[in-house]
Amino acid sequence: MSIRGLKKKQPKTFKVRIITVDAEMEFSCEMKWKGKDLFDLVCRALGLRETWFFGLQYTIKGMCTWLKMDKKVLDQEIPKEDPISFHFLAKFYPEKVEEELLQEITQHLFFLQVKKQILDEEIYCSPEATVLLASYAVQAKYGDYDPNFHEPGFLAHDELLPKRVLRQYQLTAEMWEEKITAWYAEHRGIARDEAEMNYLKIAQDLEMYGVNYFPIAQNKNHTDLLLGVDAKGIHIYSINNRFSPNKSFEWSSIRNISCSEKELTIKPLDKKAEVFKFFSSQLKVNKLIFQLCIGNHDLFMRRRKVDSIEIQQMKAQAREEKARKKMENQRLAREKQLREEAERAKEELERRLFQLEDEARQANEALLRSQEAAELLAEKAQIAEEEAKLLAQNAAEAEQERQRLELTALKSKEEKRLMEQKMREAELIAVKLVKESDRRAKEAEHLKQDLHEAREAERKAKQKLLDITRLNYPHMAKYPQYSPGDSRDANFDKGSTKLDLKDIDLKRLSFEIERERLDYLEKSRKFEDRLKELKSEIHALKLEEKQAGLYS
Numbered sequence: 051m052s053i054r055g056l057k058k059k060q061p062k063t064f065k066v067r068i069i070t071v072d073a074e075m076e077f078s079c080e081m082k083w084k085g086k087d088l089f090d091l092v093c094r095a096l097g098l099r100e101t102w103f104f105g106l107q108y109t110i111k112g113m114c115t116w117l118k119m120d121k122k123v124l125d126q127e128i129p130k131e132d133p134i135s136f137h138f139l140a141k142f143y144p145e146k147v148e149e150e151l152l153q154e155i156t157q158h159l160f161f162l163q164v165k166k167q168i169l170d171e172e173i174y175c176s177p178e179a180t181v182l183l184a185s186y187a188v189q190a191k192y193g194d195y196d197p198n199f200h201e202p203g204f205l206a207h208d209e210l211l212p213k214r215v216l217r218q219y220q221l222t223a224e225m226w227e228e229k230i231t232a233w234y235a236e237h238r239g240i241a242r243d244e245a246e247m248n249y250l251k252i253a254q255d256l257e258m259y260g261v262n263y264f265p266i267a268q269n270k271n272h273t274d275l276l277l278g279v280d281a282k283g284i285h286i287y288s289i290n291n292r293f294s295p296n297k298s299f300e301w302s303s304i305r306n307i308s309c310s311e312k313e314l315t316i317k318p319l320d321k322k323a324e325v326f327k328f329f330s331s332q333l334k335v336n337k338l339i340f341q342l343c344i345g346n347h348d349l350f351m352r353r354r355k356v357d358s359i360e361i362q363q364m365k366a367q368a369r370e371e372k373a374r375k376k377m378e379n380q381r382l383a384r385e386k387q388l389r390e391e392a393e394r395a396k397e398e399l400e401r402r403l404f405q406l407e408d409e410a411r412q413a414n415e416a417l418l419r420s421q422e423a424a425e426l427l428a429e430k431a432q433i434a435e436e437e438a439k440l441l442a443q444n445a446a447e448a449e450q451e452r453q454r455l456e457l458t459a460l461k462s463k464e465e466k467r468l469m470e471q472k473m474r475e476a477e478l479i480a481v482k483l484v485k486e487s488d489r490r491a492k493e494a495e496h497l498k499q500d501l502h503e504a505r506e507a508e509r510k511a512k513q514k515l516l517d518i519t520r521l522n523y524p525h526m527a528k529y530p531q532y533s534p535g536d537s538r539d540a541n542f543d544k545g546s547t548k549l550d551l552k553d554i555d556l557k558r559l560s561f562e563i564e565r566e567r568l569d570y571l572e573k574s575r576k577f578e579d580r581l582k583e584l585k586s587e588i589h590a591l592k593l594e595e596k597q598a599g600l601y602s
Contacts, residue, residue, distance in 0.1 A: 143260030
């Protein structure tokens with residue numbers, strides 16, 4: 051057979067993308083496949099056996115519709131896209147999750163879907179309950195709380211609370227994390243499947259859990275009511291209140307449900323009761339409501355019948371699996387406890403070992419310090435001995451120096467006394483010289499005055515003599531040959547001689563005065579030189595005294 055012939059015999063296929071709550075898968079489907087063929091393929095891929103809760107949902111013209119199991123996939127009104135996208139979701143909800151959800155995969159898919167509905171605010175939940183549910187979600191994801199590993203901020207990237215709750219309370223992300231962590235720490239020892247089951251057990255008590263809402267009207271013109279379908283029955287709500295139904299029809303009290311175009315009729319089991327009729331906006335909505343009613347009613351009746359062999363086997367397997375997991379969890383918990391105790395014992399031993407090592411190190415350090423201190427003390431003793439010898443030597447030298455300084459001090463005292471005596475003598479001489487100088491100055495002044503008076507008297511005498519001569523001998527010049535004139539001339543010469551002698555005495559007196567003045571100046575100069583010598587000697591003695599004081 052040729053390759054071309056093989057190609058002709060291969061069936062035509064189309065691609066499908068299946069989107070679960072946490073994953074995506076792609077499959078190739080044959081053109082003739084029905085909805086059930088595709089659904090079974092997805093369930094096998096997921097390992098799911100409780101298939102009656104789920105379905106394949108798609109959106110067409112803004113309306114969510116479920117894929118029919120008994121019709122071909124391509125014959126249904128599905129989106130024209132490649133690949134065709136379907137959402138694998140829970141279509142029907144159990145009344146009691148703990149009793150009906152047997153497989154772990156079933157439980158996990160319900161957990162993810164219900165969690166998403168709460169976060170998307172499709173199911174209303176009080177703020178307190180959302181925090182508790184968030185703590186179970188964290189336990190399912192991260193396991194037991196460990197403060198060393200789960201540091202502040204580890205929930206920063208997790209969506210755990212509805213935005214409505216975050217807007218309602220003005221709390222920071224750190225405050226919300228602290229509240230969730232406080233509950234999270236209380237769930238220590240709870241396994242992942244147990245945490246997810248606890249989450250679902252709390253969620254199934256919420257008013258909007260598992261309810262599909264549809265707008266309806268009691269007549270053809272107004273849409274003023276909501277119809278809700280869930281696992282327990284059909285409920286009628288007002289538009290603004292989805293929590294408390296105005297009227298409810300439990301599945302056990304419904305005799306018949308019929309659908310014709312846009313009208314849907316509910317007939318109670320009590321024939322005397324009023325038949326409830328309502329209208330929807332589209333025929334597709336009526337058909338969708340009708341399908342949900344049939345599916346939920348079938349499950350309701352199935353729960354109240356004896357389980358089939360398959361369900362009994364699944365429940366037995368679930369019980370065995372739970373028992374095995376319980377034993378495994380207990381074993382793991384025991385091992386974990388033993389490991390923690392061993393780790394604590396190890397830490398205690400390590401701490402004790404570290405403490406002993408630290409004590410040994412401190413003892414060694416103390417021993418080394420003692421040895422070093424002993425060596426240091428020995429060196430200090432040797433140094434002290436040498437210093438004692440040196441001090442004794444220095445003391446002897448100091449004693450000699452002291453004796454020398456005492457002698458020097460005695461000599462200095464004697465010399466100082468002599469110098470002081472010389473200074474006193476010099477001061478007396480200076481005083482005497484000053485007095486003598488004053489006396490001589492006064493005498494010189496008197497002599498100068500006497501000299502001046504003598505010269506003045508001489509001048510007056512000369513003038514007087516000249517005047518007398520002129521009066522007595524007026525014609526002496528005319529008669530030079532007159533003999534008496536010779537006698538007068540002799541007398542005049544005699545007077546001149548006397549005057550010359552007197553001038554000689556004055557000159558001699560002046561010379562003596564000048565000579566005495568020069569002698570006085572010479573003595574004064576010598577006295578000043580002597581005073582300078584005495585001052586130099588006194589200064590030298592003072593320096594010697596200071597040095598002697600420093601030495602002592």
